[in-house]
Amino acid sequence: MAETFDISLDSLAGCSVAPQNIAVPGTFAPSTDGATFFLETFGCQMNDHDSEKVAGLLLSRGYRQVESPDAASLVLYNTCSIREKAAQKVFSRLGEYRTKQAPGQIIGVLGCVAQQEGEEIFQRTPWVSLVCGSASYRRLPELLSQLEAGNQRVTGLDNDADETFETPVTRRDNPWRAYLTIIEGCDKACAYCVVPFTRGPERSRASDSVLREVRELVDLGYSEVQLLGQTVNSYADPSARKMRFSDLLLAVADVPGIRRVRFTTSHPRDFGADIVAALEAQPKLCNHVHLPVQSGSTRILRAMTRTYTRGEYLEKIAMLRSAKRQIAITTDVIVGFPGETEDDFAETLSLLEEVRYDSLFSFKYSPRPNTPSLSMPDAISEEEKSRRLTLLQEAQREIQSQRNATLVGRTFELLVSGKSRREHQWSGHTACHRVVNFASQERALLGTYVQVRVTGAGPNSLVGEQVT
Numbered sequence: 001m002a003e004t005f006d007i008s009l010d011s012l013a014g015c016s017v018a019p020q021n022i023a024v025p026g027t028f029a030p031s032t033d034g035a036t037f038f039l040e041t042f043g044c045q046m047n048d049h050d051s052e053k054v055a056g057l058l059l060s061r062g063y064r065q066v067e068s069p070d071a072a073s074l075v076l077y078n079t080c081s082i083r084e085k086a087a088q089k090v091f092s093r094l095g096e097y098r099t100k101q102a103p104g105q106i107i108g109v110l111g112c113v114a115q116q117e118g119e120e121i122f123q124r125t126p127w128v129s130l131v132c133g134s135a136s137y138r139r140l141p142e143l144l145s146q147l148e149a150g151n152q153r154v155t156g157l158d159n160d161a162d163e164t165f166e167t168p169v170t171r172r173d174n175p176w177r178a179y180l181t182i183i184e185g186c187d188k189a190c191a192y193c194v195v196p197f198t199r200g201p202e203r204s205r206a207s208d209s210v211l212r213e214v215r216e217l218v219d220l221g222y223s224e225v226q227l228l229g230q231t232v233n234s235y236a237d238p239s240a241r242k243m244r245f246s247d248l249l250l251a252v253a254d255v256p257g258i259r260r261v262r263f264t265t266s267h268p269r270d271f272g273a274d275i276v277a278a279l280e281a282q283p284k285l286c287n288h289v290h291l292p293v294q295s296g297s298t299r300i301l302r303a304m305t306r307t308y309t310r311g312e313y314l315e316k317i318a319m320l321r322s323a324k325r326q327i328a329i330t331t332d333v334i335v336g337f338p339g340e341t342e343d344d345f346a347e348t349l350s351l352l353e354e355v356r357y358d359s360l361f362s363f364k365y366s367p368r369p370n371t372p373s374l375s376m377p378d379a380i381s382e383e384e385k386s387r388r389l390t391l392l393q394e395a396q397r398e399i400q401s402q403r404n405a406t407l408v409g410r411t412f413e414l415l416v417s418g419k420s421r422r423e424h425q426w427s428g429h430t431a432c433h434r435v436v437n438f439a440s441q442e443r444a445l446l447g448t449y450v451q452v453r454v455t456g457a458g459p460n461s462l463v464g465e466q467v468t
């Protein structure tokens, strides 16, 4: 069975390759002398990466990053509102400043809760001075200047942006895998989702700019990049080159020094044969696709406005399964969407059996403000949603156990990203995005690629030993 590692990638992320103090000509603001910031991030990888860019921007203005909000003159929360719990957590954090805000300390809210709640945040927590949604991040330098000039109420709440957020410096938290957003926002309008409201319309970054950043990442020592977007495969190159997403994948893989390219999240509607062909042709493209299905019932998919049927989704899966390389497939599922009957849920369970995903993220439906499904009667009880979620997770656990068991005896290349407190124990990811905990007598493996033979399997991870 897999064991839990007590030092993970997250806790090692402090040893970033990025310097702590960065000066960029033309961006340094002398008024911030001695200023410090603390930035906490909630939510998805897009938010993580946005925070890396915000941190880079602050460092380039002369701020210094600190580990505790108590030591910071500027405290920022980059927030998530995809589920009610995540939004509540942010307000509970903000509530602490009712009594503990230090004189002169500035509190700011970024991200989806900022966009969703807008100026209401000032009413609810009057000690907050900055409210800025992700579609307005390109205005952050101007908003920071207003704060630095002493303005107490600063907002960036556009959601009709036509540009992506780019910074001269990104302060990267992950020393081995670099995130790179290639498309922001979403035009898909799924009935349950706040993203089109909080992140605005889709806008892609020019392919030249993406490739330039990839080359810079190689110079910084990165060999693995992960291209990000809420619908990454809906990428539409705004430059004259008009690269398709699959062309961009191949071009990124061709950058000398790049060894692994990942991408997430793909929308089934825009997932075409050209992407599978690229995965087949270029082994540097990791053999893993995250393809959220959300429900196995066409009736519910229609209610969700997912723009595909069960049958059309399964055609995409068939395309991936028929590839010459074995490609790991993972997904997201929501249970208890308004109107989901027992039969609809049974169809989701049968889809799991049919596809046999390598991993799955599952959630109970919860109504969110500014979404079309808010007006649909949410008649399924919490108890029933929990029952369906448990059944789904049990079914998937069994599938994962069986799939992982077939990997015992096989050898994989891992990028080593974790070290256990127990001597000679390490962990890393395969190209197909499985975690393998393994033994090795080597002393300095972090950030290197090693060959590991799998000796045991659990539902969530594998164990193995390094082979020479």
Ligand code: SF4
Pocket (backbone or CB within 6 Å): 186, 187, 188, 189, 190, 193, 194, 195, 196, 230, 231, 267
């Ligand atoms: S594709 Fe749907 S679920 Fe994904 S971000 Fe867009 S609206 Fe939300």
